[in-house]
Amino acid sequence: MKFKFEDLIIWQKSMDLGENMNDIAAKLPKEEMYNLSSQLRRAADSVALNISEGSILQSGPEFRRFLGYSIRSIAEVVTCLHKSRRRKYINEETFLSYYKDCFDLMNMTIAFRNKIKN
Template identity: 35%
Template structure:
């Protein structure tokens, strides 16, 4: 069994999730059951799936959960574009969040490739 806390990608995605929760506090209240909820769920799904995958028995199972985490990261990427286009976040926040989520996506992909070897 792997310790998910030792994975840099888990640490990055957990930190990213905390940022998403913080920034969505400033979204319009009528989005509480809409984009706020979806963005928070998708962002927290990234470290959650990494954690769950670490508790599995094989590299192939871990890889499957990394694939799910990668899908969640792509969902977050779209939702931050939507947030920017709806003027819920400014351009600078968008750039920072987009850069972070793409770093996370690249690192997940890299880890998936290492597990295949």
């Protein structure tokens, strides 16, 4: 037995993103604990949370709205990654790897949202 959203590839990938960003956040300096680290964790977790919450709704427009929240949260994660790289908390290779993951997830989520009827 499982929930329908667990079969969604965008949900599965967003769960991975949340864990990966949590790993990065855990390595950030202590002075970032209540700023960048907290924001990175919340934004990354918000992606999967909004996909799952939206998927249980009966109406297409409502699900599309929650997918929009997920898309905006991915953009927040990307900005946190840029901040982390600029502050030299992560190297270029790490940045590029997770940037690509975010880019792909955003495009997949947008495409999925576009297939849902209004």
